[in-house]
Amino acid sequence: MSKKAKSATKTETIDGLKTAAEGAQLPSVSRIEEHSLLPLTPDANKQTPAVGQRTTRYDARPHLTGQTMYIDDMTFPNMLHMKILRSQHAHAKILSIDVSEAEKMPGVVATLTGREIPVNSYGPSYQDQPVIADDRVRHHGDPVAAVAAETEQLAKDALEKIKVEYEPIPAVFDPLEAMEEGSPKLHGETNVYASKVIKKGDAEQAFKDADLVLEKRFSTQMVEHVPMEPHASIAMWEADGNLKVYSSLGRITLGRADMARTLNMPMSRIRIIATIVGGNFGGKNEITSEPILALLSRKAGRPVKGVYTREDEFMSSTTRHPFIMDYKTGVTKDGRILGRTVRIVCDGGAYCSWSETTLGKGAILSVGPYNIDNIHVEAHAVYTNKTMTGAMRGFGAPQVCFAYESHMDDIAHELGLDPLEFRMMNAFGEESPSPTGQVLESVVVRESLETASERFGWKEWQK
Amino acid sequence: MKQRGRGIACMWYPIGFTVLANPSAAVVKVNEDGTATVLTGTVETGQGSLTVLGQIAAQELGIATDDIKMVSADTDTTPMDTGAIASRTTYVTGNAILLAATNAKEILFEVAAPLLGVRPDQLEAMDRKIQVKGFPQKYLPIGEVAHQAQFVKGRPALGSASYNPPTVAMDPETGQGKPFSTYVYATQVAEVEVDDETGEVEVLRIVAAHDCGTPINPTLVEGQVEGGISMGVGLALQEEILFDDDGKQINPNLTNYIMPTSLDMPDVEVEIVKNFDPTGPFGAKGVGEPTSVPTAACIMNAIYDAVGVRVTDLPATAEKVLKLIKEKKAAEQKQISA
Numbered sequence: 028m029s030k031k032a033k034s035a036t037k038t039e040t041i042d043g044l045k046t047a048a049e050g051a052q053l054p055s056v057s058r059i060e061e062h063s064l065l066p067l068t069p070d071a072n073k074q075t076p077a078v079g080q081r082t083t084r085y086d087a088r089p090h091l092t093g094q095t096m097y098i099d100d101m102t103f104p105n106m107l108h109m110k111i112l113r114s115q116h117a118h119a120k121i122l123s124i125d126v127s128e129a130e131k132m133p134g135v136v137a138t139l140t141g142r143e144i145p146v147n148s149y150g151p152s153y154q155d156q157p158v159i160a161d162d163r164v165r166h167h168g169d170p171v172a173a174v175a176a177e178t179e180q181l182a183k184d185a186l187e188k189i190k191v192e193y194e195p196i197p198a199v200f201d202p203l204e205a206m207e208e209g210s211p212k213l214h215g216e217t218n219v220y221a222s223k224v225i226k227k228g229d230a231e232q233a234f235k236d237a238d239l240v241l242e243k244r245f246s247t248q249m250v251e252h253v254p255m256e257p258h259a260s261i262a263m264w265e266a267d268g269n270l271k272v273y274s275s276l277g278r279i280t281l282g283r284a285d286m287a288r289t290l291n292m293p294m295s296r297i298r299i300i301a302t303i304v305g306g307n308f309g310g311k312n313e314i315t316s317e318p319i320l321a322l323l324s325r326k327a328g329r330p331v332k333g334v335y336t337r338e339d340e341f342m343s344s345t346t347r348h349p350f351i352m353d354y355k356t357g358v359t360k361d362g363r364i365l366g367r368t369v370r371i372v373c374d375g376g377a378y379c380s381w382s383e384t385t386l387g388k389g390a391i392l393s394v395g396p397y398n399i400d401n402i403h404v405e406a407h408a409v410y411t412n413k414t415m416t417g418a419m420r421g422f423g424a425p426q427v428c429f430a431y432e433s434h435m436d437d438i439a440h441e442l443g444l445d446p447l448e449f450r451m452m453n454a455f456g457e458e459s460p461s462p463t464g465q466v467l468e469s470v471v472v473r474e475s476l477e478t479a480s481e482r483f484g485w486k487e488w489q490k
Numbered sequence: 491m492k493q494r495g496r497g498i499a500c501m502w503y504p505i506g507f508t509v510l511a512n513p514s515a516a517v518v519k520v521n522e523d524g525t526a527t528v529l530t531g532t533v534e535t536g537q538g539s540l541t542v543l544g545q546i547a548a549q550e551l552g553i554a555t556d557d558i559k560m561v562s563a564d565t566d567t568t569p570m571d572t573g574a575i576a577s578r579t580t581y582v583t584g585n586a587i588l589l590a591a592t593n594a595k596e597i598l599f600e601v602a603a604p605l606l607g608v609r610p611d612q613l614e615a616m617d618r619k620i621q622v623k624g625f626p627q628k629y630l631p632i633g634e635v636a637h638q639a640q641f642v643k644g645r646p647a648l649g650s651a652s653y654n655p656p657t658v659a660m661d662p663e664t665g666q667g668k669p670f671s672t673y674v675y676a677t678q679v680a681e682v683e684v685d686d687e688t689g690e691v692e693v694l695r696i697v698a699a700h701d702c703g704t705p706i707n708p709t710l711v712e713g714q715v716e717g718g719i720s721m722g723v724g725l726a727l728q729e730e731i732l733f734d735d736d737g738k739q740i741n742p743n744l745t746n747y748i749m750p751t752s753l754d755m756p757d758v759e760v761e762i763v764k765n766f767d768p769t770g771p772f773g774a775k776g777v778g779e780p781t782s783v784p785t786a787a788c789i790m791n792a793i794y795d796a797v798g799v800r801v802t803d804l805p806a807t808a809e810k811v812l813k814l815i816k817e818k819k820a821a822e823q824k825q826i827s828a
Contacts, residue, residue, distance in 0.1 A: 072556040075617045077548035078772045081709040082555040084541040086534065117737030167738045200737050225665030247804045248730040253749055277533050278573030283565045294565075301563035304574075307535035308721070312575050341742030346731060387508045391669060396502035404665070412737050418575060420718065424503055424783045425725055429804060432499035432787035436794060446498055446791065455502065455675075464666040465658075469767040469775070471701045472675045476500055478761045479677035479699035483496070488681075490494050490796075 086303060095303050098259035098275055099334050106261070107136055107175040109320055109333035110182035112189050113342060114164035114171055117412040118198035118211065121162055121191060124172055129188040134181035137326040138189075139173045139319055145291035151281065151313055152221075155214055156378035156415070158289055158318045164193070165213050165377035166412050168343030173316070175323040175331045198412035202351065202374040205409045213377060213410040220375065221383040221408040223390040225462050228401030230357075233366025237357025241438050245354065245430035249374070250347045252419055256305025257340045262320035263330035269296045270321055277307040282314050289318040309418035310344050313380065345417025348385055348408075349374040350426035352393070354434045362444050364453050366401035369393045371427070373416075375408040380417030382408040389423025394462045395431035396472045397453040402462050447480050492683045494694075495796025499787035500677040503780035504670035506578045506655040513654035514583040515569035518547055518590040520598065520647035522640045524618060524633030525557045526591075531571030532583045533563045537717075537778060538710040539579045545706050546584045546771045550591035552615030553632060569650070577776040578655075580706060581672070584771035585653035593649025601639040601647075602630050672767055674775050676700040678719070678784040680756070682792040689812025691727055693756040693789055700760070703767040703775035712760045715781045719758055722785020723750045727805050 071080040089095040126138040141147050141161030148154040160169040172189050176182035197211040204210055205218040212218055234240050260274040270292070276282040279299040287294045304311060316333045324331040335344070353370040371389060375382040390406040439449040454472040461467055480486070506512050517529040528547045534540045544558040551557075562568060571583055599610035602620040606613070606628055614623050621629035640646045660667035681695040698715050705711045728748040732740045741747045766773035790801050799814035 070556075073554045075548070075552060075554050077545040077553070077555045078704065078706050080545065080555060080707065082541060082545060082707055084538045084710070085544065085560060086538075086540070167736075198737055200733065223665065224663065227664070227666070243800075243802060245802050247725070250725055250729040251731060251747065253744070253747075277535050278575060279533060279563055279565050280531055280570045280573060298564070298566040300565070301533040304533055304535040307533075307574055309575065311535070312573065337744060338742045341731065341747065342739055347725075384508055384510075387669075388504065390665070391504075391508070392502065396500060396675060413733060414731065414739065420721060420779045421503075421783050422576070422779065424501065424779070425722065425786060428499060428501045428783045429787045429790060432501075432784065433790050433794075433800065433802070436497070436791045437800065450498070450500060454500070461673075462665070463660060463669055465668040465670075467673060469672065469701075469703065469765055470675060471763050471765050472500055472502065472677075474765075475675050475677040475699040475701055475763045476498070478763050479679045479697050480498065482699065482759060482761055483679040483681070483695075483697040485496070485498070485679065488496055 097256050097305050098261060098273055098302055101261060101273060103261065103263060103330040106330040106332055107177065107327055108179040108182050109173055109175050109316065109323055109331050110179065110186055111170045111316065111339065112172045112186040114160065114167050114169040116164055116193050116195050117167055119164050119193040119195045121160060121164060121171065122194055123192040125190040126172060129174055129185040132181070132185050132188060134177040135174055135185045136177070136329065137175045137323045139323050143322060144289060144318060146289050149285045149289055149314060150379050151381055152383040153379045166414055168414050170343065173319045173323060175327050200411050200413055202372050202409040202411055205411050206372070206407070213412065218410040219407050220379060220410060221386050223387050223406045225390055225402060225404040227462060227464065228366070230366040230368045230401040230403040233401035234357040237365050238360040239441055240355065240357045241434070241441060242355045243434055243437065245352045245433060247350050247426045247429060249349050249414065249416065251341050252308040252310035254306030254308060254310060257335035257337065258311060258315050258344060259334040260317050260320055261330055261332045262317065262324045264325055269298065272299045272317055272321065274299055274301055274317055275304050275311055276301055276314070277304060277311040282317065285314045286317055286321065290321060308420045312418045315344060342414060345380050346414050347419040348382065348416040348423065348426065350389065352427065352430040354430055356434060356438060358438055358442065360442065362442055362449050362452050364397055364399045367394055367399050369404045371406035373406065373408045374411055374413070376411060376413045376415035378415040380415050382416055385418065385423040389427050391463055392424050393427040393431065395435065396455045398455060398459050404462070447476060447485055450476055491687065492685050493796040494681065494683050495792040495794065496679065496681050497788045497791025497795055498677065498679045499784035499791060500675070501780060501784040502673050502675050503577065503783055504673045505581045505776045506576050506670055508669045509657045509659050509667065511654050512572040512576065512578060512582060513652050514571045514586040515650065515652040516583065516586040516590040517569055517650045518587065518594045520551065520594050520636045522637045524553065524631065524636050525559065526551055526553065527559045527561060528587055529568045530560065530562050530583055530587065531568040532579055533574050535574045537714060538707065539574060542580055542706045542710060543584060543587050547587050547591045549772060550588050551595055551632070553618050577778040577780065580774050580776045581770050582653055582655055584774060586651055588771040589651030589653060590649040593651055594647045597639055597645055597647040598632065598635045601643050601645065602635045605630060672769055672775055674701045674777065674780050676780050676784060678788045680788040680792040682789060682796055684793055684796040684811065686797050686815055689808040689810070689815060691793055691806060691811060693723055695757045696785065697759045698761065699763050700777060700781065701763040701765045702777035703765050703770045704773035705762050706772065706774050708762060711762055711777050714777045715760045716758050718781020719785050720750050720755055721782040723754060725804060726786035726789040727807065730805055
């Protein structure tokens, strides 16, 4: 009984307004009655319930005051700096690499080539990408050698002393040409490395039944994530022989698995610590130079830091896939969509990275959020001798949305329908079947169309 | 002359990986003063995800956002997480943290129940208290219960859990299956001004209505939408990596690769569409990627509305739009003369 009475008194102190003197009291575990919880105030961060509150981010203050530690702000005793030499060709055999002149330069502590990497391949779907190209380069961004030196400038200067002998081989840059039989091949027998099909009903019959059939090709460009913080990591070996890596990676679990694979060592001996990342947008989902830093650090016996230049970021990190998309849609006069076919060719660049998954997501979403009974989607990812494409915010969706929504407007105009009405008429509702046959739940396409158009003033709008 | 136009685009977007397992695990430790520490393997990439995850843990424990300390992204000390990808953090990592917090809370309830003279299932955590459902006058401060749990009962209130979104594999021939647990939906409407003498497009305004299930933190949802739209504007009008005939990039720098700056940004008006997904933490789904999905599409439809030309190849640079306007005029003249 006394216990309960005591706690009731205490809660008043917590919930109610504290005097200045009470507020200044230090928390104490031994005197739990006056523990460290602050009084509930109008500050959203101190309010319950927490969900739905416009709380201030935990990292707002350090961000605003410039105190957030990014990799580039971090330094360790005796730390070296790493720079990467990249390919001079889009497609070539590497005949020889000579690092001896670079190694003789004062301030250069270690160099690394692809042959020194225990398992020189990685990738989330297929392990088709070398950490450092050893026998062949497949695009201009491929690394061919790396240097660790006392300063960034010395490392950069040393790259100029590395001699690489290449034998250029024919390259292919256009994904449609790359699909042809006689085109130069990047890996194996064919450049088509992933295909997806989604089939429902009979699209060809739907076109026969339609009052109007419209066809159009759409295409998109390659873009970069351009995070404010480029890819950056620091690798060091601890006295007990374990590897520690500070990294801007967005996926440390996968990063550690890739490190264990490429370095051929147990996961338990690798520790990856991610910092607050200065922008990811999908571009930091896989390792880049982390194994290089680890091996240079082992050779040098010192921590090694690597921060990509903006040019490294553009040339060698992943980018957004260019898509070529052929749309064909059959509709009735009153605006019901009967059937749609979509053919997607995705320019995958020199390595798979996340193309296989981007292709799958793009294919599923390509029909749009509309009830269409007859669907045929066919999508292919293709190697070209260009910067590799990979995960980027939207994973194929911005490309296909540009196409299906442009196509929807074209159809609405042909039928003399208001684009909003045409969408409302065909949009998914609760329990609509998706193109893959999934029964959709918590669907609010129409609600979002209504909300956006009302706020915009769609009906009243005049040019 | 400058011509105005409006364009609309809607979209759907899934949460989590396509079919493949993409689990998250989490540990929630209630400290003996009633605050809590959350261990998660996900990485804060600038979007505010750790704050949202903290709010989820706080909600379940009945405490406030600032009562949570987030510890993240260390392969030695934090449990595995598939990471900040596929717009999955709020939904998948959020569910893992919610489940872990529930487990920790169960210990608090078991400790508090005899002290309050009720069964554990009669208790709820609210306003930093463990209280009797339907009789909130009867309660104990959460700090006191946590302290009792640790130092009197010897059962520290600690919970761990994992979550993986349920999917069904797709048929390789037809693609039929349930590749994702849930999806979000959105519409964006753009108003543009197109100079029909230069082809230059200015985006004046974008209204964005996004579904994210329950907005755990509306401010951070709005921030994601604004950021996503800036990427969408870049994709629509400006950004493009260009290559020479030898396959070498000719603009790998921010001097020649043109991105939207704050001066290129339209007025953005964000609406959060009311929704609740029972499979998400407190009804939440996600919002990260979808925000940049319909932007280019609605801008292209607005260009069509303004000057009657259909851009089929992104980006819609001034040169490209002007070329289409000229082609359209030439075709119209040909029609008249014929």
